[in-house]
Amino acid sequence: MEKTFIMVKPDGVQRGLIGEIVSRFEKKGFQLVGAKLMTVSRELAEEHYAEHKEKPFFGELVEFITSGPVFAMVWQGNNVIATARQMMGKTNPADALPGTIRGDFGVNVSMNIVHGSDSPTSAEREIALWFNQEDVSEYEKTINRWI
Numbered sequence: 001m002e003k004t005f006i007m008v009k010p011d012g013v014q015r016g017l018i019g020e021i022v023s024r025f026e027k028k029g030f031q032l033v034g035a036k037l038m039t040v041s042r043e044l045a046e047e048h049y050a051e052h053k054e055k056p057f058f059g060e061l062v063e064f065i066t067s068g069p070v071f072a073m074v075w076q077g078n079n080v081i082a083t084a085r086q087m088m089g090k091t092n093p094a095d096a097l098p099g100t101i102r103g104d105f106g107v108n109v110s111m112n113i114v115h116g117s118d119s120p121t122s123a124e125r126e127i128a129l130w131f132n133q134e135d136v137s138e139y140e141k142t143i144n145r146w147i
């Protein structure tokens with residue numbers, strides 16, 4: 001079963017959107033298999049966003065993600081990586097459609113509420129970076145046969 005890394009960013013936590021975001025993924029039929037509220041170290045932030053190291057907004061991005069607690073999660077389900085990206089909407093909330101998380105709640109591109117892995121390779125890398133293996137739970141949901 002596919003897994004992805006989803007994070008409510010500091011703005012989403014401050015705005016009280018953890019429950020809303022968890023609820024959307026639960027209602028869709030995905031399964032929460034790992035979660036923690038945590039303050040991100042500079043080292044972890046730089047590693048997580050390593051692909052953006054050369055971008056002009058890298059410094060601002062690291063400052064932001066380390067500025068307050070985030071809610072880090074692992075979600076599991078059929079096609080969860082691509083579907084979660086659809087549910088989040090485009091990176092810039094100005095381009096994100098209503099009905100998506102960023103389209104409904106986001107204000108600007110640096111504070112866009114949520115992160116989700118963009119490919120199977122990123123999902124694997126990010127889950128390993130953020131979670132110890134023993135903190136990701138494997139458990140059966142009987143509803144799985146319906147979805």
Ligand code: IDP
Nearest residue numbers: 057060061090091109110111112114115116118
């Ligand atoms: P994604 O989060 O939709 O995968 P990426 O292109 O991987 O988007 O960018 C990572 C994060 O960097 C974005 O979520 C956003 O918060 C931030 N970001 C992207 N482009 C800009 C920009 O032009 N200015 C400021 N922040 C940006």
